[in-house]
Amino acid sequence: MFPAFVASGFAIAGAVMMFGPALIHLLNRNRYRTVQWAAMDFLLEAMQSNRRLLRIRDLLLMILRAAALLLFGLALARPYFTSDTDPQTTAGTSRPPHAILVIDNSLSSTLESISGSALDQAKEQARQFVETLPSNSKISVLPLSGSQTHRIADPFSSRTDAIDAIDKVAATHGAGELTHALNQARSLAEELPSHTPHVIVFGDQQAAQWQRLARTSPPEEEMPVLLVGSEGAPPGxxxxxxxxxxxxxxxxxxxxxxxxxxxxxxxxxxxxxxxxxxxxxxxxxxxxxxxxxxxxxxxxxxxxxxxxxxxxxxxxxxxxxxxxxxxxxxxxxxxxxxxxxxxASTPVVFIDQWSDAEESPALGRVGDTWILRQLLSPPSDSAGTEQPLVRAIHLSQREAEGETLRAALRDARLAVVSGIETPSASLVDTLHSYVQQGGQLAIAASGSFDPAAWNEFAWRGGQGILPRPLGTETIGHSLDELSEDLRPFRIASKGLLDHAYFHIANLDETQLIDLYTDALFFKTVVPQEEANHPSASPDTSQLPTQPPWLSWTPPITLLTSGNNAADTSQNRATTIAQFDNGIDFVVQRNVGKGQIVFFSSGVSSNWSTLPSTNAVLIFDRVLRNQLASTFQRFNFAVGETALLPLPPGAGDASVQVEAPGSGVVRSVSPRFLNEATRGVLVENLDTSGIYWLSDRINNDPMSDSPEMASRYRLPLSATPAAWESELGRLDQQQFDALQLPSQFRWQESATAIGGTGINLSGQTWWQWLIALVIVLLLVEMTVAATPPWLAWLVERGSSSSSSNAAS
Missing domain, CATH: 2.60.40.10 (Immunoglobulins)
Incomplete structure (x- = not known):
């Protein structure tokens, strides 16, 4: 028991020792004396002042540090704001911008100056503009001219990639087609609906380009288009x-x-x-x-x-x-x-009422094609053996039948029919087959021409050799009818020169009008509109097809090559000249691969005075142009795609295409243009000049080595648009005069185009935000140091408040 007692005593003693002081402190708390000590009042006042100062400093430091962090994060985001002064557009949206940069690289952009070419200046403006765009922008680069405009790349997200694309834009000799570029820009905008599209056009702002666009009356749309002006006036x-x-x-x-x-x-x-x-x-x-x-x-x-x-x-x-x-x-x-x-020469078949044996110019008995034969194949005074370009083959209606006519037409590229009263079914069939294969046919109403018979046998519901149905009655009277009711009429000048047929070198429009309107006409047949004729809609599904029998190949174009060749047999006829009484004078129509031209009057001297005046050149112009159209085309505009057949025996080897000027040679693979003809499709004709096509392996065209000799060497030309040479530049006043829709806006090149051009503001605010963060950090460091002047300022404030309270 003793040990347990002792242990209990020690436990009580330990508890007293632990809790004793606390108990004594609690018992003595209420027994204190308040002693007034003057020095303690100053100590308490100092403690309160320090506490207030620290509280103000901590609050200020918290505000400065929070603001610095917030502004730093905002600067990293590079914020911008959209705005729009035009209520008709929707540029003021929250979507990031999609900048579509159209860079003019047409022929006029190659203009050189001390500061470089116009294209170099445009690309520099575009590069500077790209640097001002927000980081979340999309950027597309569209060259205005050349084959590059056929390839639309995905929009760039990186400024570096966009600048590389700008640097790769090369100058061409093509025309600047603003309509095409805007259509491509619209397609790009539709592919990126999450961004707001803005089109910015950099270049010399050629006035001729924008005038062409204004004439097309572009529609109003939501996509804004900005024109960035070009500095300096162009030289002569x-x-x-x-x-x-x-x-x-x-x-x-x-x-x-x-x-x-x-x-x-x-x-x-x-x-x-x-x-x-x-x-x-x-x-x-x-x-x-x-x-x-x-x-x-x-x-x-x-x-x-x-x-x-x-x-x-x-x-x-x-x-x-x-x-x-x-x-x-x-x-x-x-x-x-x-x-x-x-x-060397080409045959042309003339068919009229007389044969060579029956004609007698001395007796005044000649066929109605005689004057046309003199125009196309004049007799030569030279004693040389050279043949003229046109070798006339003259047949009478009686001779122009069956195999005789087909043999004459086999090598001919043009056939002329005049003075036939009534055509035979065999003549119509042969001539129709001839035109279907690519031949050119001209028909003139004269002599004893019977419009009713021709309409019956040659119209055939649009499947004959008439471009339009004819009225059964003629207008006027021929001179040999001895009528007193002669009412002559002339060729109408309105619209006559719209067709290239009637242009003559060295004669201006006034001279040409005077030339063609000099002749008087007394009689004419009346071509009718197809819609007014009962057989204007023929059924061509059962027409027989004949194997080709011409010895020459008609020109091949992009429309006629391939399996789906253009069927022009139902092309409607067009009027290219009229009389002043409103009757059609010259009517043409495409049939198959060829063309038919119809003259409603003029060849016979009984029907008009045309053969005895210089106005007869109207036949020469039309017939020679028809003849020229039967040869393969070798002249193209810059930017076109050339299609050329290769000579027989060219083989399957790749064709070498040598570009003008640079001498760059590229290979093009041959292809079948039709069932029997091989040829090549030459693209990227972006430089004006002569392109050479050959099978030469050696790139040196002057090589005389036999093993390097070329079996063929074909030239083709690429010609720039003439209006691209008009260097007049658009200014603010001329731009306003164009009256383009409201989405087109003008921007002077001297002005910063970043904000105003694309309706953005604040793209450069991030730089000011960073500067403000630095200022806030400097202030924060200053406040954290608590300099003496700040404490003195607080003490002065405290003392003044105490004095006010005491008073």
Missing amino acids: NAWIEDFRLPDGLAELGMNSRLVATVRYQGDSPRHNVAVTLRVRDHEIETKFVDFPAGDSTRTLAFDYVFDPMEIDPDRTTSLPISVSLDGDALTADDARWLVVPLL
């Missing part, structure tokens, strides 16, 4: 506006006239500008012209005789020729090229 520019062979073909051994149109625009005159004709790069002739200040045009005619020794009489040969002038700041338009098809 002279260029070759047109270069052509009026007839389209050259007659070997005979003088051919080549017509060049030279134009100049500038504030100061230019004198002694040399214009040079070259054939196969050999200088032939140089002429000098002067241009006054302003806008002026000069037409120059060069005469050249093509040497028959250069021509293979068994096939058509093409020859490249060019005309150029002294270079200026825009060199791309200082020359223009032309590939002229040459051939």
Whole structure:
């Protein structure tokens, strides 16, 4: 028991020792004396002041640090704000922008200056603009001209990728098609609905480009389009506006006239500008012209005789020729090229009421095609053996039957029918088959022409050889009818020159109108509209097909190549000339691969005075253009796709295409253009000049090595658009005068285009936010140091408040 007692005692003693002081403290709390000590009052006042100072400092530090963190995070996000001053658009949205950059790389962009080309300046503006865009923007780059516009890349998310795409935009000699670029921009915008599209056009803002767009009356839409102005006025520019062979073909051994149109625009005159004709790069002739200040045009005619020794009489040969002038700041338009098809001669079949044996010009008995034969195949005074371009084959209606007619037409590219009273079914069948295969046919109403009979046998519900049905009655009377009711009429001048048929070199519009309206007409048949004729909708499903029997191949185009060749047999006829009494004079219609042209009057002297006046050239112009259309096309516009057949025996080897100027050679694989013809499709004609197609393995075209000799070497030309040489630039006043829809806006290049151009603001605020964060951190460090002046300021505030309380 003792040990337990002792243990209990020790436990009680320990508890007393532990809780004793606390118990004594609690018992003595209420027994204290308040002693008034003056020094303690100052100590308490100091403690309260320090506590207030620390509380203010901590609150200020918390505000500064929180604001610095918030502004730093906001700066990292690079915020921006959208705004719009035009209520008709929807640019003021919360969606990030999709900047579609259209860069003008057309011919006019190659204009050189001290600060570089116009394209270089446009690309620099585009690069600067990209740097101002928010980080979440999408960027698309569209070249305005050239084959690159056919490839729309996905929008870029990276500024670096967008700038690389801008740097890769290369200059072309093509035309700037704003309508095409805006359509592509619209397609890009539709593919990215999560962003707000903005189109920005960088370039020289050529006035001619925007005038062409304004004439198309673009619709109003929500996608804004910004024009960034170009600095500086363009220099004066002279260029070759047109270069052509009026007839389209050259007659070997005979003088051919080549017509060049030279134009100049500038504030100061230019004198002694040399214009040079070259054939196969050999200088032939140089002429000098002067241009006054302003806008002026000069037409120059060069005469050249093509040497028959250069021509293979068994096939058509093409020859490249060019005309150029002294270079200026825009060199791309200082020359223009032309590939002229040459051939020894080509037969043309003339069918009328008399044969060669029955004709007697001395007795005044000639067929109605006699005047046309004299126009196309005039007798030569030369004692040489050269044949004219047209070799006339004259047949009477009686001879033009069966195999005789087919044999004459087999090599002919053009057939002319006039003076036939009533066509036979065999004649109509053969001529229709001839036109279907690609032949050209011209029919003239004259002599004893019976419109009712022709309508019955030759219209055939649109499947004959008439382009339109004819009225059964004629208008007027011929001179041999001895009628006193002669009411002559003339060719109407309105719309006459809209067709290239009626253009003649060295004659302006006034002279051409005077020429063609000189003749009087007394009698005509009346072509009717198909809709007014009961047989205007023929059933072509049961028409028999005949194997081709022509010895020559009609020209192949993109429409006629491939399995789905264009069926032009039901193309509606078009009127290309009328009389002043409203009756159609010249009507044409495509049938199969060929074309039919119908003259309602004119060849016979009993029907008109046309054969005895210079207005008879209207037949020469139409017939020669018909003949030229039967040859393969070798002249294309820059940006077009060329389709060329290869010569027989070319084989399956790849074709080498040599670009002009650069000498770059690329390979193109041949393809079947139709069942019997192989050819090539040449794309990317972005440079003006002569392209050469050959099977040469060696890239050196001047190589004389036999093993490198080419079996063929074909030229084709690419010609720039003439209006691209008009360098006048748009300004704010001219832009307003265009009256484009409200989504088109003008922006001066001197103004920052980042915000105002794309309706954004605040893209550069992040820089100011970072600067403000730095300022806040400096203030925070200053406050945390608690300098003496801050404590003194707080003490002064406390003492003043105490004094106010005591008073």
